[in-house]
Amino acid sequence: METILVLLHTEADGSLGRNAWEACQAARAAAEASSGGGRLVAGVVGAGARAAAERLGGLGAQRLLAVEGEAYAVSRYATDAAAAEALARAAQATLVLAPGTSRWSRALPGVAQRLNAKVDTHVTALSCDGGALTISRWYYRQRIDVTLARQARPWVLLLDGGAFPAWAPTDGQAQVESVAPSPPAVRTRVEGIESPAADRQTIRPDAPLLFVAGAGWTKKQRDGQPHVEEAASLILDFVTRAQCSLGSSKSLVDLSGEGQAVLPFLTHLHQVGQTGSTPRHPKGLATCCHGEEPHVVGWRFIADRRAVNLDANCGWARGKADVLYVADAFAVMRHLNALLDG
Numbered sequence: 001m002e003t004i005l006v007l008l009h010t011e012a013d014g015s016l017g018r019n020a021w022e023a024c025q026a027a028r029a030a031a032e033a034s035s036g037g038g039r040l041v042a043g044v045v046g047a048g049a050r051a052a053a054e055r056l057g058g059l060g061a062q063r064l065l066a067v068e069g070e071a072y073a074v075s076r077y078a079t080d081a082a083a084a085e086a087l088a089r090a091a092q093a094t095l096v097l098a099p100g101t102s103r104w105s106r107a108l109p110g111v112a113q114r115l116n117a118k119v120d121t122h123v124t125a126l127s128c129d130g131g132a133l134t135i136s137r138w139y140y141r142q143r144i145d146v147t148l149a150r151q152a153r154p155w156v157l158l159l160d161g162g163a164f165p166a167w168a169p170t171d172g173q174a175q176v177e178s179v180a181p182s183p184p185a186v187r188t189r190v191e192g193i194e195s196p197a198a199d200r201q202t203i204r205p206d207a208p209l210l211f212v213a214g215a216g217w218t219k220k221q222r223d224g225q226p227h228v229e230e231a232a233s234l235i236l237d238f239v240t241r242a243q244c245s246l247g248s249s250k251s252l253v254d255l256s257g258e259g260q261a262v263l264p265f266l267t268h269l270h271q272v273g274q275t276g277s278t279p280r281h282p283k284g285l286a287t288c289c290h291g292e293e294p295h296v297v298g299w300r301f302i303a304d305r306r307a308v309n310l311d312a313n314c315g316w317a318r319g320k321a322d323v324l325y326v327a328d329a330f331a332v333m334r335h336l337n338a339l340l341d342g
């Protein structure tokens with residue numbers, strides 16, 4: 001029988017993030033489906049870990065564990081790894097399911113080594129075939145979808161965000177046990193977190209729409225001149241008004257390295273595609289972007305795809321988009337922003 005530890009960390013304010021609730025749902029489903037019924041244990045680390053664990057009363061876990069204390073409140077490899085290892089050992093976990101957040105993605109591969117466990121990252125689905133767990137994940141930049149199983153235990157799985165439904169907490173009795181890790185040697189002092197102001201934060205994984213800007217925004221237009229400043233304000237106005245997530249083609253973010261006029265708010269973190277990201281949004285709108293395969297492969301999880309391009313023969317017209325508007329993106333976005341204003 002599997003003992004499944006759903007391993008969570010709190011956010012800075014003590015809450016559990018969406019990825020944590022998704023991991024809870026995945027763990028519940030895995031426990032129900034595994035042969036003989038899996039034994040579910042939940043473990044929480046971070047600021048307010050005990051209070052967060054108390055919210056898991058309705059999860060159906062046989063034990064609720066928490067690692068508390070100032071040292072474990074912040075994200076730091078040494079303390080996160082010590083806490084996760086202590087929870088896995090206390091739970092006697094054969095499976096550890098954790099959200100693939102940056103905090104756990106950094107710490108858990110090392111924890112797997114300490115536990116003499118195997119680890120797989122970017123897991124997008126779990127299923128139980130005849131009671132034996134199999135996982136799905138993508139390889140080669142989302143081109144090959146692989147289903148695999150392992151005999152080895154413990155097995156640590158980092159789950160991709162957005163791939164599982166979120167569990168909505170229900171009432172239930174919650175008796176939380178404290179777990180004390182062996183204090184690790186700590187050489188890193190966390191001084192604080194620097195993050196961009198809310199209005200500069202343009203990557204929004206939860207937004208319903210992905211808006212992609214391509215290199216065409218910086219190219220010479222009909223009057224023979226580039227209009228980069230107007231492009232910047234049209235794009236930012238739309239992203240702010242629509243509260244969508246901003247993506248870019250590689251060509252556009254690379255231009256800065258070539259000393260050309262660029263849109264200052266775009267970085268390589270915005271790049272969508274084969275060597276960029278593969279975001280998940282219900283809708284996508286590409287503007288001034290040619291729709292070439294190395295870019296469009298990053299649109300694999302965008303359900304409804306639309307593009308605006310002057311060129312009726314661009315890649316989007318070749319089966320890559322649901323709708324292509326053959327139009328000047330400057331005119332389209334000016335009009336769209338005016339509609340959003342009205």
Ligand SMILES: Cc1cc2nc3c(=O)[nH]c(=O)nc-3n(C[C@H](O)[C@H](O)[C@H](O)COP(=O)(O)OP(=O)(O)OC[C@H]3O[C@@H](n4cnc5c(N)ncnc54)[C@H](O)[C@@H]3O)c2cc1C
Pocket residue numbers: 213214215216217219221248249250251252271272273274275276277287288289290291292293294295298308309310311314327328329330
């Ligand atoms: C190994 C490899 C990995 C790669 N990885 C990536 C990746 O991760 N992501 C990525 O994006 N690319 C990637 N590429 C590059 C990719 O092949 C393309 O070169 C790139 O996506 C092109 O970017 P673009 O469409 O913005 O620019 P361009 O090809 O320059 O297209 C600009 C478009 O803007 C249009 N346009 C211009 N003005 C307007 C206007 N006023 N209104 C409407 N349309 C207008 C033009 O018609 C044109 O179609 C990779 C390539 C390789 C070889």
